[in-house]
Amino acid sequence: MSARVLPFAVALAAMAMVPLVASSPFYVNLTSQVAIAAIGALGLNVLVGHAGLNSLGYAVFPGLAAYLVAWLSTVGGFDAVSAGLLALGGTLAVSGVFALVALRTTGLGFVMITMALCQIVWGAAYRWTSVTGGDNGLSGVPRPGASVLPLERPEVFLWLCLCVLGLALLQLGRFFDSPLGVALRGTRDQPRRMSALGYDVWRIRFVAWMLAAGWGAAAGLLYAWYHQFVSPHMMAVTASAEVLLMVVAGGAGTLAGPLIGAALVVLLKNLASIWIERWVMLLGFTFVVIVLVMPDGIVPGFHRLRAALARLKPSAAPALVPRERADG
Amino acid sequence: MTFWVSQSLNALALGGLLFMLASGFSLIFGLMRVANLAHGALFMLGAYLGLAVVKAGYGFWTAALAAAVAVGLLGGVMERTLLRRLGGRTLPQVLMTLGLAFIIADACLMMWGGDPMRLPPPPELSGAVRIGDAVFPRYRLFVIGASAAVALGLWLLVERTRAGAMIRAAVDDVGMARAVGISASTLFTAVFCLGTALAGLGGVIGGPILSVYPSLDQDMLPLALLVVILGGAGSLLGAFVGAYAIGFIYTFGQVLVPDLAYVILFLPMIAVLSVAPQGLFGRRLG
Numbered sequence: 001m002s003a004r005v006l007p008f009a010v011a012l013a014a015m016a017m018v019p020l021v022a023s024s025p026f027y028v029n030l031t032s033q034v035a036i037a038a039i040g041a042l043g044l045n046v047l048v049g050h051a052g053l054n055s056l057g058y059a060v061f062p063g064l065a066a067y068l069v070a071w072l073s074t075v076g077g078f079d080a081v082s083a084g085l086l087a088l089g090g091t092l093a094v095s096g097v098f099a100l101v102a103l104r105t106t107g108l109g110f111v112m113i114t115m116a117l118c119q120i121v122w123g124a125a126y127r128w129t130s131v132t133g134g135d136n137g138l139s140g141v142p143r144p145g146a147s148v149l150p151l152e153r154p155e156v157f158l159w160l161c162l163c164v165l166g167l168a169l170l171q172l173g174r175f176f177d178s179p180l181g182v183a184l185r186g187t188r189d190q191p192r193r194m195s196a197l198g199y200d201v202w203r204i205r206f207v208a209w210m211l212a213a214g215w216g217a218a219a220g221l222l223y224a225w226y227h228q229f230v231s232p233h234m235m236a237v238t239a240s241a242e243v244l245l246m247v248v249a250g251g252a253g254t255l256a257g258p259l260i261g262a263a264l265v266v267l268l269k270n271l272a273s274i275w276i277e278r279w280v281m282l283l284g285f286t287f288v289v290i291v292l293v294m295p296d297g298i299v300p301g302f303h304r305l306r307a308a309l310a311r312l313k314p315s316a317a318p319a320l321v322p323r324e325r326a327d328g
Numbered sequence: 329m330t331f332w333v334s335q336s337l338n339a340l341a342l343g344g345l346l347f348m349l350a351s352g353f354s355l356i357f358g359l360m361r362v363a364n365l366a367h368g369a370l371f372m373l374g375a376y377l378g379l380a381v382v383k384a385g386y387g388f389w390t391a392a393l394a395a396a397v398a399v400g401l402l403g404g405v406m407e408r409t410l411l412r413r414l415g416g417r418t419l420p421q422v423l424m425t426l427g428l429a430f431i432i433a434d435a436c437l438m439m440w441g442g443d444p445m446r447l448p449p450p451p452e453l454s455g456a457v458r459i460g461d462a463v464f465p466r467y468r469l470f471v472i473g474a475s476a477a478v479a480l481g482l483w484l485l486v487e488r489t490r491a492g493a494m495i496r497a498a499v500d501d502v503g504m505a506r507a508v509g510i511s512a513s514t515l516f517t518a519v520f521c522l523g524t525a526l527a528g529l530g531g532v533i534g535g536p537i538l539s540v541y542p543s544l545d546q547d548m549l550p551l552a553l554l555v556v557i558l559g560g561a562g563s564l565l566g567a568f569v570g571a572y573a574i575g576f577i578y579t580f581g582q583v584l585v586p587d588l589a590y591v592i593l594f595l596p597m598i599a600v601l602s603v604a605p606q607g608l609f610g611r612r613l614g
Contacts, residue, residue: 054419056365056426101598104605108363109561111422112553115365116597119550123590130587237546241426248423281434287427288410291420 008169011259016162019155028154029226034266035161036222041246041258042168043215048244049253050176051208052188056111057118058243060098061216063235065091066224067125070138075131080144080225088217095213103205106191115237122235137231141224151225161222168215173255175211184208238280242269245283249290251297260298334462335583336576341468341537343575344475348530349548350555351482351567352523358499358562359519361416365425366406368549369432370524374399374531375540376436379447388450388532396529403524404517412516429545437542447535467536474533478526479568486564495519499562551578554593558600560610569608 018031044058068087072078078086102113125132132138143151151157175181186194187201195201224230233239242265250261268286272279294301353367374395381391406428414420448454449467456463486492498505498512506512531544538544555574559566577596581589600608 048419054422056422101601104601107418108357108361108422109557109605111363111418112557113597113601116550116553116557117594119546120590120594123593124588127590128587237426237549238430241430244423248419252419278434278438280430281438284427284430284434287423287430291414291424291427292410295420 038262040219055114057114059239060118062220065217065220091217251299339576339579343572347571352526366429368545369429372545374528378532399528400525404521407520444541449536560607563609566609
């Protein structure tokens with residue numbers, strides 16, 4: 001167990017140390033972005049990697065949570081912490097309703113329905129100008145706990161994000177090892193057999209959906225607090241696609257994959273915005289290339305590479321053990 | 329009364345455009361189990377290509393034909409070179425078609441810029457007709473008629489011709505179709521060309537109504553998906569019924585509750601899915 005935890009602890013510690021070595025808050029903020037993206041990607045990975053349900057509307061969870069917290073803490077007049085809690089609860093409640101629709105299907109039907117659901121919420125955010133501010137979004141979202149923690153300082157905010165990320169890793173790691181997590185992978189590989197064995201496939205998928213929604217909502221809260229601004233763009237198709245890219249590029253079904261994928265996509269996006277302005281096209285080409293070259297993602301690809309290297313190295317000759325004679 | 333008549337005609341026009349988009353998507357889905365998420369982008373590409381041809385001084389009809397052929401050819405190339413090697417696997421397929429959609433959409437933005445542009449209707453169809461008290465643009469009536477003609481043509485093709493019989497056979501059982509000598513490979517490419525050409529044609533025909541702008545694909549694709557979810561994937565009848573249903577709900581939603589027009593689309597989806605997860609006329613989604 002500790003051997004598995006160690007790399008994650010090192011990675012989180014390294015990210016937490018960025019403010020100590022970085023010269024400008026730019027890198028600190030970039031690390032916060034990676035952490036927030038990673039929380040979202042970990043959530044989507046429950047669906048894509050472990051439940052075999054390919055959602056193309058994942059941005060709806062962070063989007064709902066971010067809009068709720070933004071609206072509650074600006075227009076609604078709640079303080080930031082209770083707004084955050086209400087937003088979490090509200091997102092989970094709406095997600096529960098969405099589950100009733102989305103979990104009616106699997107496969108490509110699920111892809112289409114999740115995409116349509118996300119577009120409907122996007123449309124509401126975009127068109128319902130009197131409440132959501134339309135294309136301008138809602139700005140001036142206050143960060144919570146200003147009296148206790150100076151969260152307006154980038155390094156303190158980063159540490160908050162890393163704490164949530166740590167929690168997500170811990171909770172999901174334990175969940176994937178639990179009997180329920182194993183049953184979930186069972187429903188991914190052999191839903192009919194699982195059903196025949198007496199498992200309630202729908203209910204297991206529902207748990208996965210709500211877990212994904214919960215961590216998506218957490219990422220959405222942090223997103224709203226980080227930018228202190230929400231806009232419909234965070235629920236556009238490209239936003240859902242970016243999270244999916246993080247999961248697939250890193251390696252769906254692994255715990256480290258979404259983390260690596262999130263770091264890659266966020267860094268690529270930031271680098272791309274410096275040199276070229278065609279992020280969407282780059283995203284498209286990345287998809288095509290990944291599908292053609294590395295369909296399983298980086299983490300499984302790395303494991304395969306290591307296995308291939310191990311095969312290249314001539315293995316040691318078997319030790320000479322004197323055989324006992326049968327007739328001895 | 330006038331309001332209801334003219335809005336109903338608008339709904340029929342939108343429904344017709346959605347049918348052109350969704351029928352191709354649905355045909356491709358039914359035959360190959362490919363959800364072509366680049367369909368909206370191809371619709372938009374068709375609209376831009378049509379606009380470019382019109383601007384180059386050719387007529388509207390040449391533009392419609394050229395855009396349909398060009399987009400159809402592009403679709404065929406996509407199928408042959410990229411989609412084919414993915415087999416029936418869902419996730420790679422989704423990523424690939426989505427990636428192509430992004431590339432096409434961004435290429436359109438790069439070529440034609442971000443400003444909305446208006447595709448002028450052909451001169452013989454400009455102007456308006458009086459129906460009772462309602463004044464109605466002649467072009468929209470043409471769209472209603474043209475989409476009905478496309479629907480009829482597709483139905484005849486699928487139900488009454490030899491090629492249609494081959495398509496139906498391959499939809500039911502590809503292996504068996506191959507065994508009796510149908511070249512499924514050619515059929516797949518042909519249907520992909522046909523489906524994407526319909527999207528391109530729809531883009532040009534829709535251009536004068538919807539106008540041509542960079543996020544047109546993201547506005548149309550979800551509507552087409554809803555049509556397919558409602559009507560059932562792989563069914564022409566489903567695409568027909570679903571397209572006009574969504575056309576009516578969306579048009580009246582926009583007029584009566586403009587803020588929540590999108591949210592209202594959620595309602596038929598819940599209603600249909602709670603009764604029939606595979607859609608009204610669909611087979612089980614794999």
